[in-house]
Amino acid sequence: MSQAIKEVMDQVTSRNPHEPEFLQAVKEVLESLQPVLEKHPEFIEAGILERIVEPERQIIFRVPWVDDQGKVRVNRGYRVQFNSAIGPYKGGIRFHPSVTLGTIKFLGFEQIFKNSLTGLPIGGGKGGSDFDPRGKSQGEVMRFCQSFMTELYRYIGADIDVPAGDIGVGAREIGYFYGQYKRITTLFEGVLTGKGLTWGGSLARPEATGYGTVYFLEEMLKARGESLQDKSIAISGYGNVGTFFIQKANQCGAKVITIGDENGYVYDPDGIKDEKLDFLMDLWVVHRRPAKDLADKFGLQWVSGKRPWEVACDIAVPTATQNELDLENAKQLLSNGCTCVAEAANMPCTAEAVNLFLEKQILFGPAKAVNAGGVATSALEMTQNSMRYSWTFEEVDTKLKSIMGNIYRNASQAAQDYGLEGNLVAGANIAGFLKVAQAMLAQGVV
Numbered sequence: 001m002s003q004a005i006k007e008v009m010d011q012v013t014s015r016n017p018h019e020p021e022f023l024q025a026v027k028e029v030l031e032s033l034q035p036v037l038e039k040h041p042e043f044i045e046a047g048i049l050e051r052i053v054e055p056e057r058q059i060i061f062r063v064p065w066v067d068d069q070g071k072v073r074v075n076r077g078y079r080v081q082f083n084s085a086i087g088p089y090k091g092g093i094r095f096h097p098s099v100t101l102g103t104i105k106f107l108g109f110e111q112i113f114k115n116s117l118t119g120l121p122i123g124g125g126k127g128g129s130d131f132d133p134r135g136k137s138q139g140e141v142m143r144f145c146q147s148f149m150t151e152l153y154r155y156i157g158a159d160i161d162v163p164a165g166d167i168g169v170g171a172r173e174i175g176y177f178y179g180q181y182k183r184i185t186t187l188f189e190g191v192l193t194g195k196g197l198t199w200g201g202s203l204a205r206p207e208a209t210g211y212g213t214v215y216f217l218e219e220m221l222k223a224r225g226e227s228l229q230d231k232s233i234a235i236s237g238y239g240n241v242g243t244f245f246i247q248k249a250n251q252c253g254a255k256v257i258t259i260g261d262e263n264g265y266v267y268d269p270d271g272i273k274d275e276k277l278d279f280l281m282d283l284w285v286v287h288r289r290p291a292k293d294l295a296d297k298f299g300l301q302w303v304s305g306k307r308p309w310e311v312a313c314d315i316a317v318p319t320a321t322q323n324e325l326d327l328e329n330a331k332q333l334l335s336n337g338c339t340c341v342a343e344a345a346n347m348p349c350t351a352e353a354v355n356l357f358l359e360k361q362i363l364f365g366p367a368k369a370v371n372a373g374g375v376a377t378s379a380l381e382m383t384q385n386s387m388r389y390s391w392t393f394e395e396v397d398t399k400l401k402s403i404m405g406n407i408y409r410n411a412s413q414a415a416q417d418y419g420l421e422g423n424l425v426a427g428a429n430i431a432g433f434l435k436v437a438q439a440m441l442a443q444g445v446v
């Protein structure tokens, strides 16, 4: 680590104690930038590193609401507007009891580089709350979302900051947010993405993160002269990303053999397809039921209290949440013959796990690149809203596929340009950083 990078890392560490996820995300990016700074000392002189690790704005607010028993409840809301050098802040909102400011900062920081990699004009931001939507009634969720937006509306706008969904926030919550935003501001504008199709949403947005992950995987495999045909894949989370991932992976001839939630996983050596996939599609999004229902319904094996990384597979795709795949899991995957890992969730592999994969030189796709299809399609939704027009599913899907191909090529080219051939972690960080750093440089000290 160079002196300049070390100084910034020390400052971030002392300024952001108790935020391990944020520090993990920053460290990974800064470590990748060493060769870039050697070539571009102007970034150091202009204080780009010190500035890029400090959010432009962090908003923390009270979210009071009344539950079905008439009791007043209070949660904490966040929106971190991290970087607007290349476009309006853009990033999802996460509702999960584990959410803290540090979680939102790590996600917002990652979003800067991910959004830059898409090649589209979107800055980085993220929001959320420690609200737990599980076990809440429809009315409670609606009142919570309305209360959240009653504060958030003053900081966002179609050209300012455009939130979307993330864990715990799907089409239902986006609908409640949108209704409340419109009611307060009277504006019918593209202030949120992931909207319903009849009120400004984009075709292929629900599918985009899962499909984009498959398109990226195909590019990675192609570079090694392989394809998804007949590959066995282990995945974890069964939400929006996981289910659409399975749909597209099946179309490519692969077999997805695990899926689960925080309680365990389903093992299906025949592959989750046909009526099993149809059942799974509605399991969380419509019924909000646990993953075990899939095993119960079709007589499949349910492995309680474990992660799926213990099964033998060709490819592992963590689709759940941060740090869900650790060093032990990584060792187990490798010893079982896994030769490719693609991060569909945000920062799902621990730093130690990533380092092992890089050291063993298996194919490793980092989250910023692999899962960028979701936010890229959100940017396409913004484009359609600006035009007051909608593209067909095929038009959006074709654009998504070409964006994922470009991300792969740009990340691998950047790795090669800076002497790190084959290291897509460094390549994605470098390619994402360069565009933002150049924009920041051009815009002066702001």
Ligand code: GLU
Residues within 6 Å of the ligand: 090, 091, 092, 093, 162, 163, 164, 165, 166, 167, 193, 346, 371, 372, 374, 375, 376, 378
């Ligand atoms: N939450 C998604 C992500 O992590 C999507 C964000 C968006 O569409 O703005 O990238």
